[in-house]
Amino acid sequence: MKHRSSLFVLLVVALLLSVSAVSAQDAVTIRYVLWDTNQLPAYQQCADAFTAANPDITVSIEQLGWDDYWTAITTGFISGDAPDVFTNHLAKYPEFVALEQLVDLQPLVERDGVATDIYYPGLAELWSKDGARYGLPKDWDTIAVVYNSDLLAAAGVDPAVMADWTWTPEDGGSFLETIAALTLDANGNNGLSPDFDKTNVVQYGFVPDTMGGAYGQTQWSALAVSTGWTFNNGVWGDEYYYDDPRFIDTVQFWADLALEYGYAPSFEEVTSLGSSTLFQAGNIAMTMNGSWMIGTFLSSEFPVGFGRLPAGPEGRKSMFNGLADSIWVGTPHLEESWSWVKFLGSADCQNIIGASGVVFPAIPEAAGMAQQMRADAGVDVSAFVDQANEDGGTFLFPIADYAGEISTIMNEAMDAIGLGISKAADVLPAANAEINDLF
Template identity: 50%
Template sequence: MITRTLALASLAAGLGVMAQATEIRYVLWDSNQLPAYQQCAADFTAANPDITVKITQSGWDDYWTALSTGFVSGTAPDVFTNHLAKYPEFAKNNQLVDLSDWVARDGVDTSLYSGGLYDIWGRDAAQFGLPKDWDTIAMIVNMDMAEAAGITLEELNNMSWNPQDGGSFEQIVRKLTIDENGNNALSADFDADNVAVYGYQNPGSGGMMGQTEWGHFAVSNGFTYQPEPWDGEFNYDSPKLAETLEYLARMPEEGLSASFQDTRSLGSDSMFVAGKAAIVPNGSWMINYFDNNVKGNYQWIPLPIGPTGQRATMFNGLADSIWTGSKHKEEAWQWVKYLGSADCQSVVAEKGVVFPAIDGMAEKTTQAHQARGIDSSAFLTMANANTFLAPIADNGARINEAMENAVQTILLGKDDAQDALDKANKKILRYNR
């Protein structure tokens, strides 16, 4: 009887501990990253049995809709994956917890994070997120098509570009562009109205960032987005951006790329997978998607060298933030701190999904890729090139809308590039005055 009583008491105590555990709700949008963070959550709870983590994943559009609805209804998650394009308005609306006191209290070594990733998530001494990863842009090439066209990997790795004649980049694109009769775009018999394979495919318009669409071309051409982060003055009326967008708009006219309308409906990623496009630019977050879906031989290559004499890429990074409406802020902070730690980011690196924010972890990711036969070194090459942070300022949604509309009119051939950008930039400057 005594033994049974003790056993029941022990069980009750155990149930009491379980009942007292605080559940932190955490959301992310990338299904590829879910397994890594589920492992991080299990490891975290093992070390902190009084805190459990419930992770929910949803697609990009649904993610932000649900988050905005949750802010209004009071049902938002405690912690969420945040994006630079979104966080200024969240911070302005007092929806993000300032982490700076906790960072100081717990002695978090922010120097561990790759250049600029920590600072960009802060403003006026407040800190709204801890960095979780970084990404750069590269180009994926159908190597079966390249070899058939007599193009070597060395040529691909050393392409140069300019907005006047396209440089060696355009010559390669022309060799890879094939019409229905088998003629490439260097041939006098090439039929630009009946193209079977496009040599290059621009993903779309890109809004205020142009992260995969035009930012790398424009910056390698001498364009800068703004004088510094949070500066309300933008340079979207720069002639360097105008001639870059004019060049991209000209490619469909010459049959080198699909039209903006077709790309919008088909998607450049799907076109590459289906063998309808030979070269497509994309971010390091898409490495696993292409490896899982491309059937033939492919290769990631660095972006072309521009007129500045440099390659250029946006160096972007996500962070984890805490909602001001959370009823468990201290526990949420412990989870955010763990997400930004070497312990969790090492797990993420070993899964080979993204490049973690902590310096030195990227090599673990490339090793994980190599073990699966993936060469992701082009993204590291770009990380050591001319990198630039995403543009960031108040009224980001309105800025993005203005640029989205302007770039679309240019790519659709409905407006002169310089005129469209002049009008958009004037509108944007009014937003921030």
């Protein structure tokens, strides 16, 4: 009896194994990962549309939070278990190129005649190095000001002020004045009043999204580059300019919003839960953040609006960052992965993403759909789109080697400035020297 039942189990197992072996020959499952939960539903729609057009290929989407995402991908490279296709970031991909973990898509692009000029200008080139191509663009983002409409109305500040406000590192311009007008102490004095008590603030005018480390994407980069400063000597640069006086002044201004003026919560207060959580608590008037956060801010318990960045000495500047989809060299299904990446980079998928409004796709028409979707819901996101369309309105995320090392060095220096332990002028030249020694 016992023997017979175990024989039966064996038979069932053998049958199951052979069935899965047969189906594995016909259908391929591609593993795809992304980090943003907000984007998961739209990309699932893309995957469904892709499988409908290619019945032999299924896409299994996994989502991991930003911090675990890169650790998981790196360990996946080593253990041979990395996803076939993954969402890649400009800060990370040079490292993966150096480790020889990304498939060069250029031969495939040429073979299949894939057009790379359908995207926003500059996006496709961000993913090329020495004639090789490591990703197809999927989206882009810019930075804008986010404000609490109720608090602006209560202080009598018209959001229209953001259409032409200005900033300089010396006096902060009308940008700083507006922030001051929106800061209130316990006695009801705002930041412009001579009686303003910065030790007893009940409403802050602005919350910086922390000190921003090496890139300051949602922080100081918009201000620093508006002075004419650049991060380094161009794409794949090997010399950084973190010791430039214009940069030093900008970073000191950024830290002084809390330390000197008292118009912003301190770095200590922002660092653990993050600026968007503090902003959503409802007693901070403004912040600056990226277009991928639009949905998060709209889920606040108060009305939120999006305004233009202040214009610096050289105009209005926003970092222009773009994500792309890359294929891991270890994939056992290169052709199927390439089909999926091609689909992700095509109007077929990007229109689905655009219609969801969750991010701005890399193809301009699809990005227009995202803007329209928000407008239909009564939300004006033109601050982000106009910035991207403006001549000279954007600068690119600095792509270079040693991003991990640079971040380690700059995080430490910027934290110290934000905490008031050091002055920007005292630590940034040394940090810059340490970074330039890496190359």
